[in-house]
Every structure is written in structure tokens, then in C-alpha cells.
Amino acid sequence: xxxxxxxxxxxxxxxxxxxxxxxxxxxxxxxxxxxxxxxxxxxxxxxxxxxxxxxxxxxxxxxxxxxxxxxxxxxxxxxxxxxxxxxxxxxxxxxxxxxxxxxxxxxxxxxxxxxxxxxxxxxxxxxxxxxxxxxxxxxxxxxxxxxxxxxxxxxxxxxxxxxxxxxxx
Numbered sequence: 424x425x426x427x428x429x430x431x432x433x434x435x436x437x438x439x440x441x442x443x444x445x446x447x448x449x450x451x452x453x454x455x456x457x458x459x460x461x462x463x464x465x466x467x468x469x470x471x472x473x474x475x476x477x478x479x480x481x482x483x484x485x486x487x488x489x490x491x492x493x494x495x496x497x498x499x500x501x502x503x504x505x506x507x508x509x510x511x512x513x514x515x516x517x518x519x520x521x522x523x524x525x526x527x528x529x530x531x532x533x534x535x536x537x538x539x540x541x542x543x544x545x546x547x548x549x550x551x552x553x554x555x556x557x558x559x560x561x562x563x564x565x566x567x568x569x570x571x572x573x574x575x576x577x578x579x580x581x582x583x584x585x586x587x588x589x590x591x592x
Contacts, residue, residue, distance in 0.1 A: 458519040458530065462512045467504025467550055468542075469529065470512065476529040477519050481558055482542045483580045484508070484551040486587070491577035500572050507550040507571070512536045549573045552580065 460473025467484025470477050484504040485491065491500035515537030523531040534541040545551040547561040549571020566573045578586070 458521065458532065459517070462517050464505055464509040464512065467501065467508055467545065470508065470534075472517060472519055472534075475519075476527075477521075477532045477534065478525050478527075478529040479542045479545070479551075480522055480531045480533050481553060481555050482546055482551040483554050484545060485572060485577070485580050486583055488587075489578070489580065489583050491572050492575045496575065500577060503571070504545070504550040507545060507548055508541070511541055511544050515539075517541075 458472045458475050458477065463471040465471065465476075466487040468479045468482050470479075485501040487501040487505060489499075489501035490497045492498050517534060517536045519530070519532035519534040521530040521532045525531050536544075542551070543558055543561055546553050546558040547565055547570075549565035549568070552572075553559055553562045565571060
């Protein structure tokens with residue numbers, strides 16, 4: 424192998440691995456087509472698109488029956504989160520790319536409405552919390568601006584679910 428300044432075998436291997444990952448992603452995109460179609464919003468982070476149940480990846484929104492705020496100033500943050508998601512998807516073409524499946528059989532997906540990341544918009548507007556590192560800057564901005572659930576005290580959706588378990592079905 425001819426050595427060029429700045430090119431080491433490890434650099435070459437890194438480039439090959441990166442190209443292989445890009446190729447795999449392109450193949451996966453073709454094998455798992457995006458979900459499109461009529462949209463029905465279930466709650467702040469779940470919807471149905473083209474008959475497929477979808478959970479938005481990387482976020483957790485207040486549960487539909489969850490309330491937020493200080494005593495005496497309680498408001499229905501779960502309903503507001505659902506309304507925010509409905510407003511985002513109402514006037515735009517929605518496309519969801521499944522990345523996993525949850526324990527309820529929903530397609531955990533990254534969704535776009537009008538070309539914008541739906542999870543990012545919900546976190547930025549303060550209607551969901553980031554569950555990983557993907558939407559950290561949006562969450563910091565929402566919190567600093569006191570938007571949505573960040574306007575006062577609230578239970579994290581996971582904590583609220585733990586305190587209000589669903590009856591067995």
C-alpha cells in the first residue's frame with residue numbers, strides 16, 4: 424500500500440466503516456418504507472398514521488389525563504400536549520420512519536411534518552421532555568423560556584405513569 428501524508432491504515436479503515444454504515448442505512452430505508460397516510464393523534468407523543476400505531480422516538484409527553492401546575496393553578500397538560508401534536512400534524516404532510524417497536528406493538532418512529540422533526544418541535548415548544556441526548560438543546564431552550572410544561576411544576580411523564588398505573592386490561 425502506498426502511504427500518503429496524513430493517510431494511516433486506521434484512517435482508511437474508519438472511512439470504509441463509515442461508508443458501510445451509510446450504505447446499510449440506505450438499504451434499511453428501502454426495506455422499511457416510511458409510514459404515510461391519514462393521521463389521528465392519540466396523545467402528546469402517539470399517533471396513528473395510515474392505520475399504523477406510532478410512538479415518537481426520543482421524547483415523552485405528559486399522559487392524556489395528566490395535570491400540571493402548582494396547587495390552585497392546575498391545568499390539563501396532557502390534553503394541551505395532545506393539542507400541540509394535533510396542531511403540528513394538522514396542516515402538513517406527515518411521514519414517519521420506524522426505528523424500533525415498543526412493548527405495545529407501536530412503531531417507535533422519527534416523524535416529520537412538512538419536513539420538520541415532530542419530536543424536536545414538541546420538545547422546543549415545551550410539550551414533551553427529551554428521553555435521550557437527541558433533543559437536549561430544544562429542551563434547554565423550552566425550560567429557559569418557561570414554555571409548555573416548563574411554565575410551572577410538573578411530574579415527568581414516566582413518574583406520573585408510575586404513580587398512576589393502568590388497570591390490567
